[in-house]
Amino acid sequence: MSTPLAEVPIRPLTLRDLASCAELAADRGWPPDEHKWRLLLTAGTGYGIDDPNGTGLAAVCVVTRYGTPGAGHAGELSVIGMMLVATHHERQGLGQRLMRHAMREAGNTPLALYATRFGQPLYERLGFTVIGQNVKVRGRLLSPPPQDRLSPEGITVRTATAEDLPAIVRLDTEVFGVDRTLMITRFPAFAEQLRVAVDGSDVVGYAATWASTDADVIGPLIARDAPTAKALIASLASSTDRPLRTDIDARHEGLLAWLKEHGLDVVVTSAVMVHGTDDLPCDRGRRFAPLTMATL
Structure with missing residues (x-):
């Protein structure tokens, strides 16, 4: 029994x-x-x-x-x-x-999570509060402008090297608000692609793709501004023939509109919830997408 x-x-x-x-x-x-x-x-x-x-x-x-x-x-x-x-x-x-x-x-x-509409009532009963929304989009990036036209003046997007990792960690900690070194240092082995946006000698953005069953997932995506985020996405998209999927903070309305204009469709919207704090410590202006919805 x-x-x-x-x-x-x-x-x-x-x-x-x-x-x-x-x-x-x-x-x-x-x-x-x-x-x-x-x-x-x-x-x-x-x-x-x-x-x-x-x-x-x-x-x-x-x-x-x-x-x-x-x-x-x-x-x-x-x-x-x-x-x-x-x-x-x-x-x-x-x-x-x-x-x-x-x-x-x-x-x-402090705790944070992404909530589906089915899970949100449980999290609310446990004391979590909604602080934002996340929009999942999926599709093939259709005919974006050339990367060199998307990149802001002075910004170069290129494949990351081992020498870039300390700068990526510093930027991530600055933008995310807490140290994620143990996660970030696993990216080179986990990701299919890892790109950096560089202004002179400064890393001002980075993004990765990793392979899911049905698409290449873009995440994380951290960038100085929306044009830099677009240039990173276009660079990643140019090196894969698979559909793309990513989770964009709903506050980045301009980036979401650009993605939809270029072939990505909204799949679902989910709530960002926290417990034991009023908000996330991150710089939302530069944080565009998480690594995964499981890791923020």
Whole structure:
């Protein structure tokens, strides 16, 4: 006789759970993207509830911690992502159990997440508040102007090198508001492409693509301004024949309009939510897209 689901403990996930995480994502209609799960489970901490029937995982979530532990409210942030419950176990309180566990583990550290319209009511009950909106777009970038015409005067977009990594980390910390070094230093191995926008000797923007099941995902995307962001996107698009997908902060209306004019369609809009803080520490004017919706 199997253990009642309510009595199955929450446990940390390891890389041995990669296949089960991918299967659970596919069960919910999400891309399985096993290499993304590998990144999340090495750069963050996964929590799961085993299916008592012995058929994989009944529910999972991942917490990615940024900043220096002990740095205090302004120097730390935890992001909750990949909250998934198997379809045959939904509406049994597993999502709430995992969320409360993740919140206890975070302690006093501010929390952030992207919420689907289905998950938002749960997060609101747990004390999360909406601070913004995120727009997912997908498609092929059609006939953008040449990159050299998009780039602001003095800006060069090129493939990043190992020597650029310290500058990328510095820019990311400045714009994101907390230190993400442990995540950023994994980009060269994870990303299909990594580009920088350079003004003289200064890195003023960077962007990457990574391969999902159905598209190349642009993220993160950090840039001095919208024209620089467009030049980075055009550079990345020029090196792939696959559809593109990205998640743009809804406040960047001009960039969203440009993407739609050039062939990308809105897929879904989701809420940006926080707990334990009034807002994200980032510079929203230069932060255009996250690495993934699981990591912010």
